[in-house]
Amino acid sequence: MLSVLRTIWMVLLHSFRKRDTVLYPEVKPYLPPRYRGRIVLTRDPDGAERCVACNLCSVACPVDCISVIKGEDETGRWYPDTFQINFSRCIYCGFCEEACPTYAIQLTPDFEMGEFDRQKMVYEKSDLTISGVGKRPGYNYYRVAGMAVGGKDKGEAVSESEPVDIKTLLP
Template identity: 45%
Template sequence: MAINVKVMERPVGEVSYVRATLSGLGLTLKHLVNPHKVTVQYPDERWDISPRWRGTHRMLTTEDGKAKCVACGLCPTVCPANCIKLVPGEDEAGNRYPLVFEIDEFRCIFCGYCQEVCPEEAIHMGRHYENAEYSRDKFVYDLERLTAQTHPVSELWDPADPRGE
């Protein structure tokens, strides 16, 4: 398949750009008198985000308040950004649990693979998007901070319902 390229000839003589300037000014004036509001006054007004928005992480807990994570090691294995640090431990009954579970939110690309691969559905991407801190080390979320998150979790995309309804 051939690509058609249209070559435009540049004007050779003297050219007046008054028409293009007036056209641009007319477009500017049209936007000045347009009552359509495009600015959202952020702290007071908020916009609705999609239920599939993938924001900061959240670790779900069991009824007794412990993390549902069984330290299987799938989430750090599948993470393309290598932002999850997991050190597994085991109690005397043989139950596995994470001794150290940290997610570096600066390295994370919010792909959602950790949520998809988790067999216990312990880690979830939340719908929280206000991530302002005063120091870089506050963006490393440890297990205590992950379990303390209370924002709603994101919904994964269902291929059977491509429009997400």
């Protein structure tokens, strides 16, 4: 019984405590870099699109709100012909970022994307692509992948040997 009274007293003392609430939007909260907000598509250190349209983000998405259609340039490099995110369905779970083998898709600390018209929540590739590397500096998928693309021939990727000369008889 006394503990109840003590509790009541202690709660009453909270009248003089500082309030924890951050008065958004007057005060902007601090969001850590790994906060899961608006999704962006980053570029590799050479300035080219990182996304290779592998569709893994699309299939990892639990609400199926990412649609990617593959394109291929004349050098054989894959890129997303269209990359569409329906943010009106997105739950910002970050699975797409986890699934992305090229670090192209990243979530950013920005959540202020409300709209009155739901159609405006559909973001196209041009809305998503940023000009930087985001949280992953230095990584370029095509530099480690074995496929030959423009500017990187067979054998020029990281830890690759020269293409085999199949005409040679030497062991």
